[in-house]
Amino acid sequence: MKPEAYLEYHRGLGLWNERGQGNLEKSLKHYNKALAIDDSYAEAWSGLADSYSALGYRSYWVCLSMVGQGIGRPIRSLDLPQNGTNSGKPAE
Numbered sequence: 001m002k003p004e005a006y007l008e009y010h011r012g013l014g015l016w017n018e019r020g021q022g023n024l025e026k027s028l029k030h031y032n033k034a035l036a037i038d039d040s041y042a043e044a045w046s047g048l049a050d051s052y053s054a055l056g057y058r059s060y061w062v063c064l065s066m067v068g069q070g071i072g073r074p075i076r077s078l079d080l081p082q083n084g085t086n087s088g089k090p091a092e
Contacts, residue, residue: 001038001040001041002037002038004034004037005034005035005037005038005041005044006034006041008030008031008033008034008037008044009030009031009034009041009043009044009047011027011030012026012027012028012029012030012031012034012044012047012048012051013027013047015027015030016047016050016051016054019054021055024051024054024055025051025055027047027051028048028051028052031044031045031047031048031051032048034047035048
């Protein structure tokens with residue numbers, strides 16, 4: 001994983017933790033930036049799915065296109081190898 005992707009992922013995660021529609025929508029942008037840098041970054045795929053899920057669960061977004069986005073993300077993250085440590089730190 002590239003350090004730039006790691007930083008974008010953690011920016012998204014911080015916003016996801018704050019919740020609220022605006023923060024969740026901003027988190028999507030950071031997760032997408034992380035994936036644009038490294039599309040094999042499983043945690044970023046998972047974070048993207050979590051944000052879509054939270055937006056739907058809290059009824060901020062209710063549309064079929066959002067549901068399709070949220071369903072495919074966790075599946076993609078399961079297909080990717082994990083770094084094995086799950087420590088939240090970039091691989092050396």
